[in-house]
Amino acid sequence: MPLVLTEDEVMLVDAARGFLTKSAPVSALRALRDSGDTLRYTPSVWGEMAENGFIAPHVPEAEGGLGMGYAAAGLIAEQMGHTLAPTPFLSAAIAAELVVQVGSAEQKADLLPKIIAGNLIVGFAFEEGLRHNPAGTAVTFKDGKVSGTKKIVLDGVGAKLLIVVAATDAGPGLFLVDPSAAGVTVRPLDLIDSRNAADVDFADTPATPLGEVGAAKAAIARTLDVARALLAAELLGIADEAFDRTVAYLKERVQFGRPIGSFQALQHRAARLYARLDLTRGAVLKALRALDEGDKAATMLCSLSKGAMSKLAYDVMVEATHMHGGIGVTDELDIGLFYKRVRVASELFGDAHFHTDRIATQAFGI
Amino acid sequence: MPLVLTEDEVMLVDAARGFLTKSAPVSALRALRDSGDTLRYTPSVWGEMAENGFIAPHVPEAEGGLGMGYAAAGLIAEQMGHTLAPTPFLSAAIAAELVVQVGSAEQKADLLPKIIAGNLIVGFAFEEGLRHNPAGTAVTFKDGKVSGTKKIVLDGVGAKLLIVVAATDAGPGLFLVDPSAAGVTVRPLDLIDSRNAADVDFADTPATPLGEVGAAKAAIARTLDVARALLAAELLGIADEAFDRTVAYLKERVQFGRPIGSFQALQHRAARLYARLDLTRGAVLKALRALDEGDKAATMLCSLSKGAMSKLAYDVMVEATHMHGGIGVTDELDIGLFYKRVRVASELFGDAHFHTDRIATQAFGI
Amino acid sequence: MSDLDDFRAETRAWLEANCPQSRRGAFRGFSTFNYWGGRKAVFQDEDQQLWFERMRDKGWTVPEWPVEYGGAGLDKARANILQQEMRRIQAQSPLQSLGIWMLGPALLHFGTPEQKAEHLPKIARGEIRWAQGYSEPGAGSDLASLSTKGELKDGQWVVNGSKIWTTNGDKCDMIFTLVRTEPDAPKHQGISFILIDMDQPGVTTKPIKLINGDDPFVQTFFDNATAPADQVVGPRGKGWDVTKYLLGHEREMIGSSMTNSVTETVSSVAKAKLGADGLKADPGLRIAIAQHEMESWILGIAVERLKDMGKAKQFSQFSPSVLKLMGTELNYRRGELLMSIGGFEAINDLMSEPVHSYLHAPANCIAGGSNEVQLNILSKRALGLPEL
């Protein structure tokens, strides 16, 4: 597939943008945050997203999904970046991917429709350390029960199902856990981006394998790549939005008798970011297309886009905050909300350092 | 000692600058290069430097030297950076340091006066790999003879003595070798900075230990630090000079009807380099003072100044070349000569990558 | 033994005897842990009070100020010794104060004898806490475009307008402000430096909430606020000169505080959090930390050099701008690295030090003259590059 959007994709982008601007603008995130709500997303908005076909659109038609591909999911994620829409979109995409990859026929038939309809929030219990680390797990599965602690389970607060990665004698496995089951403690986090996440303890908690244990390893690897590509797309949306707002401010703010955007030093810095965004946009789309096409390079392209966008979005936010002057760091302005989300989204599933090292080792063999 | 120059040091700087500007300006390097001379320095200039007390001024008075300290040597190196004076200054400083550190009383009495008087050019045969590597040596000393190959021996062409690092059963040792002795092959290099250096092969070449083998390791470490601090000072001089020339060009070159130095984007880039030079200047002096004071932090400060100056001088040269526009890459302009010397001086005794890693490991323990 | 050696020995003994153990230890940031004085001040504990009062009584809150103004009249050499000896036992500063750091130097340089006598002792003794009133919503980098207006009526200044970014303005007693008093003069020449008591109905404040939820700044509103006619520092209409003098001070302070105000190095945090193995597994982060530490080290040496130059009477006109520029940018990267090191923990704690550095660092690049202003100063004045 070429690196331009198809007509269907352009329509999808317009639809997502229209919906999100209306139903999940940045002000909605702010209101949600200030309301003290613990769910941290608005169920009615989530329901409408389901109606629009925005939830896990990459699930193949054969599995009852829309079969629109990862590119479609990425384009929606990108639009969600523009408005910082706080929804369980990423968790749903991850859960659907895992079930598609490895679930039994019964599990697929049971879970996928609910996920796509927005009726089942599933938390992916994966991380255990301080930073992203796919290397291994200390959580164990034995005699039908999981034990151990998982960190930063996205949408873990209020989730109705958890998919837990745990070690078995036959390698890592994926397990379905009911959060209301015995031995589960969900400890809500208070993330700086005001989204839903929790640390979760398991103590001899009953768990059911998701598909065959032997297939889990590849499915996890694949799913991590999907999550990375979607986060890269979201980061692109955030960076674009923050950059556009900054350019608008440069035209509007007057100092020394003229718009600050007329100062060449600021112009060149802005132009450089424009150039980097223009370039990196292609890498984000390429990773999504590669996933869709089953390209062997997909896994490295996902690292490329996540690593590059984590760095670029941060650089954009530094300039955005700085160019807004003093008010850039006030809570009144939205820029700070973008800044905080960029930090979290960069940290999830590997930051620029992680992916640079991964690419060095695996893609370049250095 | 405070991080300001003493009156004596200011006088030394003035004297060195005066002498070098007159007797070893950049045009002299150019003339020497174009003449095809193999020695690549001018013996008469070297002789005058001896008369001025500029050669190895750090040799203690007790050893017959001027006892002016490493700071004095560094200040001279810095001034040599300004004019790119091609002399065996660094080799002389290294040789003197090694002899002072480890030589026997007889060796000191024999060698130091000749080195300081400019009558004995000594090459330090140290490197063996593609990049600076102080970790070990494959050149061996056995039964009074050294064998193996050394790389990039500075001033190795025409040197009357070589000090060779070679492995013995008791660890690395320092050995005096007569380049005209049996088994020595001096292979002149053609460095891009047009200075004198050679690869040297030894095949069962007679060699005399310089001092006790047991003392060599510490003396080598110390000497490498001295060389690094002197190169950092030279790089500072080069960077200052190239920067000043660039600022002058920014004021002079007219495009779009005004001096290009009136464009704010170029102004800010130049100002940023000014700020970095202003900061790093202190670190260069601090390393030299620390050597003089026997400060335990000296070795890390030498890495700090060499690492930081290698990076900064490169960044200055990139801007200097670029800001000079097309003519910046022509041989007619001196900027290219500075650019080439920066590359070589950065590479010698560890570049920014080497020293960053060394500092990470040794100073910060990370 | 020289006089200085005597002084050192006495100082050391006095500090040992008088500095409470709880007031020793690494600097813990400009937090409420520190005593800032003022009418509304409350001591956190007995030791804080004891230490403050003992130092105040020695004149050592401002050791170099004349005794008549509440100082100890120490010469440079003795002041340095005192500083070294305090540092030796990691004695906390007894009094944090914009009065000491900013207004004091301005008054010593520009103030009338009466102004000095009125204000300096109260600063030295922590009786009045001062706020700074420069920036306005429409006048940030272009400070001189400020529009807060002062008129002399019936022997007093009547001030109207508002100031933004007043640090802890709600906790302060008085504010030194820049006020436009000659509306017809060119923009740099119509400004006066006026001292205003904040405890009057005409002065109100409103907190500014920052993106980390903290609100250390307020906006200060002047609604027919008054000040006696003699509360102008420097000649009327010449407030810009006072400001330029003070901005130099402030920039230097902000820049060099980057090297002092940190409690832990990034590398020590990294070692503690990630361990040697964690860092080895993440070479990119490790190298980024090392590069930051090198830059931080270089900045520290530059501050040391600047002090040495000061002692040698080698005035460095541009160093404040350099330190401000490089120090604040370094702090940016520090915040980012601390966030990376803190990983999932760091993004879960809005009030943690990493998040504070990360989210707050941009403000430092703006406060005290944006870094663009510093770059303009350097390119125009240090390099002599031509105006457009």
Place this chain on the structure above:
Amino acid sequence: MSDLDDFRAETRAWLEANCPQSRRGAFRGFSTFNYWGGRKAVFQDEDQQLWFERMRDKGWTVPEWPVEYGGAGLDKARANILQQEMRRIQAQSPLQSLGIWMLGPALLHFGTPEQKAEHLPKIARGEIRWAQGYSEPGAGSDLASLSTKGELKDGQWVVNGSKIWTTNGDKCDMIFTLVRTEPDAPKHQGISFILIDMDQPGVTTKPIKLINGDDPFVQTFFDNATAPADQVVGPRGKGWDVTKYLLGHEREMIGSSMTNSVTETVSSVAKAKLGADGLKADPGLRIAIAQHEMESWILGIAVERLKDMGKAKQFSQFSPSVLKLMGTELNYRRGELLMSIGGFEAINDLMSEPVHSYLHAPANCIAGGSNEVQLNILSKRALGLPEL
């Protein structure tokens, strides 16, 4: 099987049969290895000649040009297939030529039927080697300030002045130049695009020696040089329009050539030179290489995207500037990394590829409009930021 499939099969078979083995293999840079044509051209070997003549006779030196002008008149789809099939066997380009890349597109767009008939076939058949004459010593980034003068006298142009940075100007036959023909018009409006034969006494060249000792450029002097009156491309005085059109072409070419013209990736050089252990021992260099490779990869994808956009008729006005800016800066860092990897060897070989990249890279950031010019274009036109 579709027509396109047939075309692909035929093309593949023809290439297999006709491309000599010695003309296959990774691109080896714009060196003398390539054939540039022209009156003074000499073939390096028989295979070079054979390959050139076979391709020329097929019209495949310029596959998309009309047959009447020496091309093969292929449509986009067939031209792409040809390109893919050539790439499949790594067939070298049969003819390198500024005529093909730059003058040709200008003539096709702006030329008269007579100009096309006169010049295009000679370009296609490699009979005339063209030089580019834009920059002047006093007119670099500010190209429109050029002062080479042309006057129409007795039915021909008489040209005086000089041009700088003429690539391989001593080996060229003709030069397309920008000449000021209407001295009284505003600076962008008095310029004409004139084609001048270099084989006349009024045209002389002088090599420009570069810092790596190489001299690929000359300065070209015009001393009453002449050209027939009809050798103006586009209307008289409208040469700037032609130039703007061509500069877009050139920027894109320079930018995207950064991804194509490299024979080896930095990481493969690093592995070969330093080995896994050497890189492990130098984590800073290793990470710097990886970052560079990532950027390089992204640039390559951007070029791919630009081509896809072109096929989809999505015109990207600013991409040439973006590619030029980012591609040349990337090349800078490539040179620096190759020097670091090459270590003591690299600094000992002025003509080596690392040194060439390292020393020559700055020129790329200047040629084709300095990167500052690109940044101005982007900030003004892509972002709409206001003029000062």
